[in-house]
């Protein structure tokens with residue numbers, strides 16, 4: 004999720020928590036529905052308050068996943084709240100099936116605990132008789148009952164085995180105890196996508212949120228499986244296997260016009276920029292186009308090149324580099340050994356390498 008479109012809420016346990024702007028649409032929708040039902044101001048606010056408390060439960064659910072992942076050696080960057088739920092951005096995930104099982108189960112467990120606490124509260128302190136309770140709108144007396152039910156609903160919905168939802172992850176980790184992880188992911192992905200199509204269909208008749216969730220699940224399943232395939236192949240190679248040594252060079256004092264002119268005659272996607280003959284940074288095609296629109300033809304390459312791209316080492320696995328490039332949105336990275344510049348790695352080259360290796364594997368296996 005792009006943080007530009009999110010409101011920052013804080014950084015407990017080092018995890019950035021933010022709420023996506025579309026969340027305001029959910030609040031607007033709740034207000035719209037309740038006003039149309041003819042409810043008074045207090046009751047409308049009560050519904051909004053309920054949604055906020057419910058999403059607090061969703062955040063706690065994501066913390067369940069995140070803190071368990073961290074405890075098991077993973078890394079979590081952020082948690083983003085969307086109208087359809089929370090998303091924890093776990094950048095490094097422990098991969099043995101048992102750890103994955105625990106991480107996936109920890110989220111729903113949090114909601115079970117919340118439901119349990121509400122149940123105890125209702126039994127001990129809430130004197131209202133639930134048999135007599137009205138449930139057409141949310142009131143002070145039925146608030147904890149509905150919140151309890153909503154938490155149980157979150158548990159039940161998340162446990163649907165629609166990968167990459169929690170239930171689907173539990174399913175994959177159970178499969179991965181019996182077979183290799185790639186195969187387990189493919190089966191979980193196929194089943195996840197069947198559920199996604201069912202969500203989209205059901206959404207057309209019942210609740211439009213299901214349509215959005217369906218698309219998220221469908222694309223999420225595809226994306227994770229693709230990543231696994233990359234990993235399966237690229238983990239067998241290192242940077243030096245596809246190191247580019249015949250790169251195009253330009254000087255940092257060359258103009259953007261020079262770069263544009265050169266670009267018209269090559270198929271390069273980026274240039275190695277030098278200062279006094281030594282590596283100084285990378286100029287990608289996108290940075291060049293952006294630079295031309297900001298500085299014009301007379302702009303200097305050094306104004307738009309990226310000098311801060313972390314270099315990689317020749318013996319790093321291709322997958323680690325690929326993952327890092329995806330995460331940071333790098334098109335090209337410098338390769339250095341003992342501080343000495345060796346060449347570059349281009350994301351398109353990695354993609355092509357992957358496709359060629361995959362095609363060859365399909366024939367031989």
Ligand SMILES: [Zn+2]
Pocket residue numbers: 064065068110111161169
């Ligand atoms: Zn979850």
